[in-house]
Amino acid sequence: MITLTTENFEEQVLKSDQPVLVDFWAEWCGPCRMVAPVLEQIEAERGLTIGKLNTDENPEIMAKYGVMGIPTLILFENGEPVKRVVGAKPKRLLESDLGLV
Secondary structure (H helix, E strand, O other): OEEEOOOOHHHHHHOOOOOEEEEEEOOOOHHHHHHHHHHHHHHHHHOOEEEEEEOOOOHHHHHHOOOOOOOEEEEEEOOEEEEEEEOOOOHHHHHHHOOOO
């Protein structure tokens, strides 16, 4: 997983030639901690690039993409958000909602 910030978001996500799943999270968020190991499994099994963006440290990007609650997962392809999942979900449901199955 890559750590995303306001400074590297454009390079790591918007200019990526591969799909990137961005996990909008915060340290204090219990559901964010619950979904983290699921994302690690998905990354390992599917080879999907996953970036974690701490919303407390990067509120500009959170606002830019209309993230109102966390965890929010946004799948970017060719620099554009194509799928969005809000809330912690079991792996199978998360993969289905993101169109990975």
